[in-house]
Amino acid sequence: MNATAQRLAARSPFDFIFALLVLIAGGIAFSRYGSFMDYYEQAILIGAAGAMIGLGWFWPALRVFLPTCAAIALAGIGLYHGDLARAQTAFWLKYLLASQSLVMWMCVCFFLATAMFWLGVLRRSETALSIGSGLTWAAATAALSSSLVRWYESYLIGADVGHIPVSNLYEVFVLFCLITSLMYLYYSARYKARSMGAFVLLVISAAVGFILWYTFDRQAHEIQPLIPALQSWWMKIHVPANFIGYGSFALSAMLGVAQLLATPSAPLKKETKIVGYLAATVLVAIAVCLQLKSSEWFPQSGPVVAIGSFLLFAAVAILGIALNRGVLSAFPLNPDILSEISYKAIALGFLFFTIATILGAAWAADAWGGYWSWDPKETWALIVWLNYAAWLHVRLVKGWRGDILAWWAVVGLLVTTFAFLGVNMVLSGLHSYGGL
Amino acid sequence: MRFAISLLTVLAIASIIGTVLKQNEPYTNYHFEFGDFWFSIFEPIGLFDVYHAGWFLGILGFLIVSVSLCIYRHVPGMLRDIKSYRERASYNSLRLIHHHAEIDGTPDQAATEAWLKQHGFRWKTRTEDGVTLLAAKRGSWQKLGYFFAHSAIVVICIGFIIDGNLPLKLREVFGGKVAETRDLPQSQVPPHSRLDASNLSFRGNVTLSEGGGGDVVFLNAGNGYFVQELPFVLKLKQFHVEHYSTGQPKRFASDIDVFDHAGKLLKSGTVEVNKPLIVDGVAIYQSSFGDGGSPLQFARWDLMTGQQTTLAGRSQSEQPFQNGQEKYTLEFGDLRVFNIENMGKLAAQTSAVAVDQFSQALASARSVRAERNLKNLGPSIQFKLRDSAGQATEYLNYLAPFNDSGANYLISGVRHAVTDQFSFVRMPLDDDMKPDTFQRLRATLLDQRTWPEIAKRTADKAFKDGAFSATNRNQFEAVTTSVLQQFAQGGFPALEKFLVAKVPQEQRQGIAQTYLKILQGATVDAMDVAQQRAGLQPLPVDPEHYRFLMDSLVAASSLFDYGPQVYLQPVGFTEVKSSGFQLTRSPGKNVVYLGSILLVLGIFCMFYIREERLWLRVADGRTLLAMSSNRRSSDFDREFERHRTALLPETGDSA
Structure with a gap:
């Protein structure tokens, strides 16, 4: 008890201000919308508030990031005056605060950040790297704010249409960009390894390219109502947990690439x-x-x-x-640090991927009548899981290190990508609503 | 370990095959797709149901055994290790630990213990021969994580086996159960293909019509099925389906009653997607829906004579059907009450100007609301007319009039092969919104007795207007009759065939246009004749009615490709829906969930708890600090630095 008190006393006042802010926001949300939620959703809201406080205390940068995103989203929501058409007319919505405008800003920032990171690595410029970091923060802010505004916009389309924006491939790609970039920002700050952004941002840029193609060619950004199978509180936890997994696997694979290019050979x-x-x-x-x-x-x-x-x-x-191999060995990329972060990311991703798969099974038991149906998506989730389980085994039990694990992480991304995208595009199954 | 990894690899590859190859399709599909040769190879090794194949279950079994052995071998040692503080570590062994530091002087014991306590260490002190060794540790749960995670795999697999079809497979092999492959009424399925209600675990499907009930479900088993008896009777009272304004489905729900076999009501409730109802340990899920056999009423039009009679039927059923001398089977398919179709882009959305297209693309990328031109076409009925030779023509007929810029039509789709798209006939409706006038016109156009009269009237008009003043009137009438005759043999295509056969190519275009004009003129007159014969007023002469006549001409022509010359116009229905349920009893579910919790707990412990051991050895005024962890990382380097500065205040000679 005493130790806990001591640890609390050691916290900065900002931690408490942040916690208070989250509690107030959560309280307002609960009092205004609690009656529209079922018990599970109320529990998720409370859990989310707790998780947010925990995250903010664990990683202080979030104490600024989360309130900023909330403020931007609230500004956007306020400007709508309850009329979706204002996205095309009101100046601030049209150019900045509507969810789609924010997504476009996110795309721009990610592309610029990628360029800055490469400039920073190749010219050994700390300035460029720090600009890259700043742009990544801006992009992540745009990504989270856009999702929040989109959530509100979905309710403007129709009270029965409204839902959390994690329901189709377009929405989860934005989520993927957000999570991967935040994980990058966390690890780069913790291990003082900004230069790895050159590689991590590549995979994010690929996702951004996909988002743009998906928007302009397929109009996938349009908000669609939820089919009955997706109308469940499970979606709110299953999908984000999954994307923490996908995000970390993508991150570790890109670090694997960096490691292979940076290790002298x-x-x-x-x-x-x-x-x-x-x-x-x-x-x-x-x-x-x-x-x-x-x-x-x-x-x-x-x-x-x-x-x-x-x-x-x-x-x-x-x-x-x-x-x-080794072509970047003269540049500021430390293979040992890269390999350690890669391991950390896979361990984190593995934990969340496990949780996500279990949540998915529990949801399937509610929606499809069985927790495991050998549906292609489920089966590929199992394959991904086995792959990383084996990766972790050889690292921890056999003590493997270095190139081979880096290669394996890269191959792991191929497996993950297929499980994430390939299954939806190529194989039919119960998960077909995630299709292209 | 190597063996386990190779098993896992085989498992992964087998799973991939299972996802690429569609599983549990009817065997005829596989025959068709792979041919007999490959089918005869794939089928015995179970590629069509990989996840239930004997060898797949075998690998799973091996995996359980191997993981269990692994646990059995490692756990006792781990438990010992967890309990032990390693307080007998020697000076030399401590110095061999990578993270160690040595100084002159002795730290304050109380401060040391307070620090260790604050950081969650537990310790043991051992003093012997003037040497005080404090052995501390924390994060012992890390080792338990191994136990949790690995036993979780075993627990989950056991749950899987309880719920999987292994028990059923065993009964197939030892209990004389045989899957039924014939398409029989449920009550005639023999006992060796029936499973009684005490079956521990099952997952089967049943479809009920509104008002109907059932006390069995069907379990898929390879090429056949089993009939699983239920411990209760399930009755579907009503099925609800709701749509969003965009036409996408919003809610499927079935109001059901569950009775015991004596007829006592056990439970009453609503089953929805994501909201199953659990009765007596059996979970009832909403899994599909459809048309449950709805009474239908039709106006039956004889397309040759324009005569109308009535016909009653029921969707999802067959009935004999006679058209003239020909005998048919009328096979009713689905009644669909809503047909919400995307009618293509709105005029505002299609712009030819390139610059505009770009700005429109931007504007549309900004808007999250889908702008769609949606239209509910109302109820439709799909059916086939199969002749005695087995040839079928399929129809898709709509009940409600379809409005296209002011004019109303009845829509009927027709196709001659299942793989074709429907081609649609639009039959124009008259002022009373009925197809009668059109039918009357077509019958008149096809009736050769009326042709002289029509030709005469057309000629009258033509010569009065002076358009054909130079032509011989008799010849004109003959041409008109001939055009009508050709049209009556097959519509515009017949007319074209006639032109191709009789007229040289260079003149064809001109003649074709003349014929078309004559035919259009004759249609107006044919309408007058038809009205007169029916004792009705002629149609007013105005653009709307002219459009009606021209639409009629087109429709009259398309109906030649309609198969049997009968049009069944839907005029009424009483919707009876059906609902598909999945019923499962899965006692292994909670076992699997327990395993899942263990798994998460285990993974968390393994990765996020760091087992650390710390030794503080004080002897002869010198202090040695050593720390070890099960995992080397830069985090641990930092951790060691922190403890070193706290526990060994004066900087000594760290090695």
């Missing part, structure tokens, strides 16, 4: 390089041809072609890394 023979690049070019050519012509050549086997070209591109990426 014997230079390859010239012939090997030439053969390697030739092979990579051929693979790219085949993959591009498949993409363009597959519907003519193999009209019957769309899924197989999709998996095939995914594997081809993956092979090219791996070949690219293998041919460029």
